[in-house]
Amino acid sequence: MATAMPTPATIDYAGGTLAREQVSLWRDGIRRLRRNKLALGAAIYLGFLALVCLVSIFWTPYKPNVIGTCETYQLPSAAHPLGCDDLGRDSLSRLMVGSQVSLSVGLATAIIVLGVGVVVGLIAGYFRGAADAIVSLGINIFYGVPPLLVAVALYVLLGSGLINIIIAISATVWMDMARLARGQALSIREREFIEAARAGGARWGKILFGHILPNALGPIIVQATFVIPVAILTAAFLSFLGFGVPPPKADWGGMANEGLPSLQGGFDPYILLFPALALSITLLAFNFFGDGLRDAFDPRQKR
Amino acid sequence: MLTRGTLIYIGQRLVLIVFTVVVVSFGVFAVVHSLPGNAFVSDRVHGQALQILLHEYGLDLPIPLQYWNWVKGIVLHGSLGVSLYIRGLPITPLVLRELSVSAMLGGSALIVTIGLGITFGVLAAVRQNSWVDYLLTSIAVVGYSVPSFVIASLGILIFGQWLNNLTQGALYYPEPWSGTYGSLAELSLPAIALGFYTSGQITRITRAAMLDVIQQDYIRTARAKGLQNRVVVIRHALRNALVPVTSILGPTVISIITGSVVIENIFGIPGLGKEFVESIFQHDYNVTVGVFTIYAILIGFANLAVDLVYTVIDPRIRY
Amino acid sequence: MANPVLQVQDLSTSFFTGDGEVKAVRNVNFNLFNGETLGLVGESGCGKSVTAMSILGLVQRPGKIVNGKIVFKGQDLVRMPAEELREIRGRDIAMIFQDPLSSLNPVLRVGFQIDEAMKAHDKVPADQIAQRGVDLLKEVRVPDAARRIKDYPHQFSGGMRQRAMIAMGLSNRPEILIADEPTTALDVTVQAQILELLRDLNQEMGTSIILITHNLGVVAGLCKRVIVMYAGEIVEEGPVDQIFESPQHPYTWSLLRSIPRIDADRRERLKSIEGLPPDLIALPPGCEFSPRCPFRIEKCFTQDPELETVGPAQRAACWVTMKRAYAEMGAADITDTRPGAASGIRPPKGIEARVADRRELNAPPLPTPASDE
Numbered sequence: 001m002a003t004a005m006p007t008p009a010t011i012d013y014a015g016g017t018l019a020r021e022q023v024s025l026w027r028d029g030i031r032r033l034r035r036n037k038l039a040l041g042a043a044i045y046l047g048f049l050a051l052v053c054l055v056s057i058f059w060t061p062y063k064p065n066v067i068g069t070c071e072t073y074q075l076p077s078a079a080h081p082l083g084c085d086d087l088g089r090d091s092l093s094r095l096m097v098g099s100q101v102s103l104s105v106g107l108a109t110a111i112i113v114l115g116v117g118v119v120v121g122l123i124a125g126y127f128r129g130a131a132d133a134i135v136s137l138g139i140n141i142f143y144g145v146p147p148l149l150v151a152v153a154l155y156v157l158l159g160s161g162l163i164n165i166i167i168a169i170s171a172t173v174w175m176d177m178a179r180l181a182r183g184q185a186l187s188i189r190e191r192e193f194i195e196a197a198r199a200g201g202a203r204w205g206k207i208l209f210g211h212i213l214p215n216a217l218g219p220i221i222v223q224a225t226f227v228i229p230v231a232i233l234t235a236a237f238l239s240f241l242g243f244g245v246p247p248p249k250a251d252w253g254g255m256a257n258e259g260l261p262s263l264q265g266g267f268d269p270y271i272l273l274f275p276a277l278a279l280s281i282t283l284l285a286f287n288f289f290g291d292g293l294r295d296a297f298d299p300r301q302k303r
Numbered sequence: 304m305l306t307r308g309t310l311i312y313i314g315q316r317l318v319l320i321v322f323t324v325v326v327v328s329f330g331v332f333a334v335v336h337s338l339p340g341n342a343f344v345s346d347r348v349h350g351q352a353l354q355i356l357l358h359e360y361g362l363d364l365p366i367p368l369q370y371w372n373w374v375k376g377i378v379l380h381g382s383l384g385v386s387l388y389i390r391g392l393p394i395t396p397l398v399l400r401e402l403s404v405s406a407m408l409g410g411s412a413l414i415v416t417i418g419l420g421i422t423f424g425v426l427a428a429v430r431q432n433s434w435v436d437y438l439l440t441s442i443a444v445v446g447y448s449v450p451s452f453v454i455a456s457l458g459i460l461i462f463g464q465w466l467n468n469l470t471q472g473a474l475y476y477p478e479p480w481s482g483t484y485g486s487l488a489e490l491s492l493p494a495i496a497l498g499f500y501t502s503g504q505i506t507r508i509t510r511a512a513m514l515d516v517i518q519q520d521y522i523r524t525a526r527a528k529g530l531q532n533r534v535v536v537i538r539h540a541l542r543n544a545l546v547p548v549t550s551i552l553g554p555t556v557i558s559i560i561t562g563s564v565v566i567e568n569i570f571g572i573p574g575l576g577k578e579f580v581e582s583i584f585q586h587d588y589n590v591t592v593g594v595f596t597i598y599a600i601l602i603g604f605a606n607l608a609v610d611l612v613y614t615v616i617d618p619r620i621r622y
Numbered sequence: 623m624a625n626p627v628l629q630v631q632d633l634s635t636s637f638f639t640g641d642g643e644v645k646a647v648r649n650v651n652f653n654l655f656n657g658e659t660l661g662l663v664g665e666s667g668c669g670k671s672v673t674a675m676s677i678l679g680l681v682q683r684p685g686k687i688v689n690g691k692i693v694f695k696g697q698d699l700v701r702m703p704a705e706e707l708r709e710i711r712g713r714d715i716a717m718i719f720q721d722p723l724s725s726l727n728p729v730l731r732v733g734f735q736i737d738e739a740m741k742a743h744d745k746v747p748a749d750q751i752a753q754r755g756v757d758l759l760k761e762v763r764v765p766d767a768a769r770r771i772k773d774y775p776h777q778f779s780g781g782m783r784q785r786a787m788i789a790m791g792l793s794n795r796p797e798i799l800i801a802d803e804p805t806t807a808l809d810v811t812v813q814a815q816i817l818e819l820l821r822d823l824n825q826e827m828g829t830s831i832i833l834i835t836h837n838l839g840v841v842a843g844l845c846k847r848v849i850v851m852y853a854g855e856i857v858e859e860g861p862v863d864q865i866f867e868s869p870q871h872p873y874t875w876s877l878l879r880s881i882p883r884i885d886a887d888r889r890e891r892l893k894s895i896e897g898l899p900p901d902l903i904a905l906p907p908g909c910e911f912s913p914r915c916p917f918r919i920e921k922c923f924t925q926d927p928e929l930e931t932v933g934p935a936q937r938a939a940c941w942v943t944m945k946r947a948y949a950e951m952g953a954a955d956i957t958d959t960r961p962g963a964a965s966g967i968r969p970p971k972g973i974e975a976r977v978a979d980r981r982e983l984n985a986p987p988l989p990t991p992a993s994d995e
């Protein structure tokens with residue numbers, strides 16, 4: 001024991017290393033993400049989509065909501081690359097505008113769920129006891145009903161605005177996040193540095209959001225990216241069933257719905273196909289990106 | 304298999320199911336009955352006449368009392384009430400008939416989803432990092448990224464129209480649904496469109512679980528015994544991989560129920576999902592509540608069934 | 623004794639990983655004679671298990687047998703069609719594994735797993751399989767065998783699981799049993815019982831056994847002949863008594879010194895060998911032990927020694943051998959066993975004994991950030 005082994009520099013480990021390890025974890029993750037070509041491609045597509053969405057606020061080739069811009073059921077042509085719908089509106093313009101609904105629903109839902117789900121979950125996991133019992137019961141009850149139906153009921157209750165749609169969807173997808181945050185809080189609260197913080201007189205708010213949350217951030221962010229496609233999909237389902245943003249505003253699910261009769265009638269599949277394609281590619285991109293993020297930042301969860 | 308502990312567990316779960324169903328049905332009841340408008344709007348009844356109608360259906364009572372009457376109806380007569388749209392039509396037989404249609408669709412979709420998901424997952428794992436793996440995992444991601452109504456529409460386009468001659472119109476869906484229960488051909492397209500989405504998730508989980516299991520020591524033992532590769536993969540690896548796969552069967556059932564609402568509306572299949580949407584549009588709220596309640600019961604039992612399947616698949620799990 | 627049941631010739635097995643070719647087993651030659659118990663020893667990671675798995679054709683991707691022959695009954699197992707090799711696995715050559723806790727399938731009944739081994743081959747008539755399963759469990763002394771055979775593995779203790787594994791291995795009355803550290807995971811009394819069982823087997827049924835272990839005590843108790851492996855190669859082989867009495871390879875010598883002696887008067891810690899085995903992807907030129915060897919000479923860094931006869935039926939791969947080390951370097955009362963200590967030879971640049979990552983060796987306790995005062 002005498003000569004060969006230098007004693008490890010113990011002071012090194014008294015806190016500084018933990019922070020440093022976290023930093024290198026993030027740097028590692030970003031490097032892994034960059035190497036993932038699918039995720040990279042998805043990110044590029046999503047950037048492009050965001051651009052289209054922004055542009056569509058100010059400019060579209062034709063007025064998206066004006067009936068009779070062109071001939072009804074016009075097939076794709078040079079003037080109207082994606083053709084025209086049953087009311088003679090330019091499909092490309094409507095497709096561009098439709099991205100606004102999908103993206104805002106996806107992002108806003110993710111943000112709401114991030115806020116509500118995380119807070120509720122952390123509180124349940126940290127305080128346990130009654131708080132946990134109530135939250136867990138709530139989670140279980142919401143898991144016990146089909147989310148789409150709940151969203152429909154809330155939509156009917158709240159009315160048809162975009163905000164209401166976002167609220168309705170958020171109410172059906174918060175549980176996974178809450179459960180994740182709860183689990184994280186449950187396990188992290190037992191770690192020594194929480195003990196130390198508590199002994200140091202830190203308030204629970206500081207412990208929850210200053211100590212536990214930062215340590216659980218990786219999985220939480222990954223989960224949040226998966227909320228986006230689920231929210232977009234749910235919104236598309238809603239408007240496909242007729243519970244979307246009020247007309248004439250374009251959104252992809254609603255456009256697909258409008259296109260269904262002409263597809264079933266056999267005379268113009270394109271009205272449905274293009275929004276369906278846009279929706280599918282966007283969801284695919286979010287899923288690939290989320291997968292990449294998970295593999296990069298949360299390799300344990302790689303399932 | 305049914306030990307005392309298991310029976311107690313089942314009992315507890317039943318209590319939980321009842322509790323959930325009560326909470327859900329009351330919640331939906333309260334929400335739905337406080338909605339603006341009512342089923343009689345379309346009849347253009349006003350004033351006195353409307354009051355009489357509302358009274359006749361007990362809709363003028365306070366909501367908790369209405370709910371109480373509704374629960375009494377279920378417990379005493381097994382009645383979910385009467386339709387307000389087609390006035391006086393008892394809901395229970397209607398909903399049960401629709402449930403049988405939905406169950407047929409959902410059951411087929413479940414078979415599609417599990418069959419496809421497990422087959423793809425096992426193949427992808429066995430051929431890890433080969434083109435088979437890449438192809439199947441890509442199909443899986445496409446599966447849970449492409450909305451089921453897109454798959455359904457493509458199906459209609461391809462089989463209903465382009466290949467119409469080939470399928471002799473068997474896959475074309477003129478509304479209303481012909482109701483030929485035994486017709487596999489008629490059922491297959493909606494079932495596949497419905498099951499494809501969840502099969503992607505199952506593929507993923509099966510693949511990951513298989514890759515994990517194949518590394519285990521007991522697989523090496525099985526090989527060392529001189530078992531055939533097929534036996535090793537199916538009997539030894541898959542049996543163990545099914546444990547994590549089982550854990551997503553509950554969510555899978557919920558996904559299928561959710562999806563069936565959309566699919567039934569596209570194909571005009573007269574199931575619970577179609578009824579649900581119609582009841583909302585028609586303000587036929589007793590039906591809405593009835594459908595919700597049935598779904599809550601269904602999901603409760605599906606989750607219980609999954610928990611029991613666990614004990615069959617993994618002998619280490621005992622309640 | 624003279625006819626071998628198994629001949630391993632020039633066996634080399636590698637794993638082709640992202641970092642390079644891991645040469646886990648290199649040019650291994652040995653014979654297993656009829657009815658003998660052969661010991662295979664060496665530090666963790668020296669290739670014992672990979673050798674055994676190569677024999678049964680169980681090396682999985684990214685591993686591959688890159689060279690050599692394994693001759694059993696006149697047939698080369700390496701080049702045999704997969705289906706024929708499968709027939710031999712578990713029927714003629716059986717194997718039991720390191721960790722009984724994880725080597726049984728948790729979701730299948732123990733009895734089923736034993737019977738399955740018999741059903742996979744047609745050696746035991748179908749109508750006798752069930753009965754033989756119970757008999758086997760009795761034979762390996764599982765109490766209440768008829769009832770316990772219906773249990774799942776998690777209902778068995780560690781020792782019982784290993785017995786069940788042995789029962790499974792014996793079910794087809796194999797000619798060769800490869801036991802890969804059959805006792806490592808078990809406590810001492812159970813260890814002794816299992817070894818007893820193996821001895822009886824060998825003596826009563828004449829099964830030839832390859833016993834893999836890093837416990838030299840086990841070898842001394844059970845084997846007549848022993849093979850010592852280091853970094854994927856055989857460095858010494860010979861009769862057990864002789865090797866224990868006068869090891870000729872410095873690695874064997876240090877292994878034997880590392881056995882804790884009951885009669886040691888000083889409370890001396892285990893004299894384990896300093897440093898780690900070499901990286902199997904980038905092996906040192908010359909003798910693989912040279913970075914750690916106390917007796918190394920200049921030649922050791924450039925030329926790889928071959929196995930040579932160093933005594934009756936004893937062979938070692940060393941330029942120096944302990945005979946010379948005793949005579950010329952005073953190995954008898956050496957205390958400093960650091961690399962090059964006895965011979966005083968420093969390694970050329972770039973060849974140093976690998977040491978474990980400091981953090982691995984002395985893992986600090988969980989970090990506790992200083993709490994606010």
Ligand SMILES: Nc1ncnc2c1ncn2[C@@H]1O[C@H](COP(=O)(O)OP(=O)(O)OP(=O)(O)O)[C@@H](O)[C@H]1O
Pocket residue numbers: 637639644646664665666667668669670671672673683684685720836902
């Ligand atoms: N799947 C694999 N991929 C890469 N390298 C491997 C793999 N399996 C084994 N090896 C390498 O082969 C070498 C020999 O491994 P082996 O399992 O034969 O050691 P062992 O002598 O049985 O050790 P132990 O006493 O720990 O069981 C190890 O150094 C290991 O790094």
Ligand code: SF4
Pocket residue numbers: 871872873909910911912913915916917918919922927939940941942943
């Ligand atoms: S003396 Fe030389 S050849 Fe012998 S073991 Fe040591 S380094 Fe290898």
Ligand SMILES: [Mg+2]
Pocket residue numbers: 670671672720802
């Ligand atoms: Mg080993």
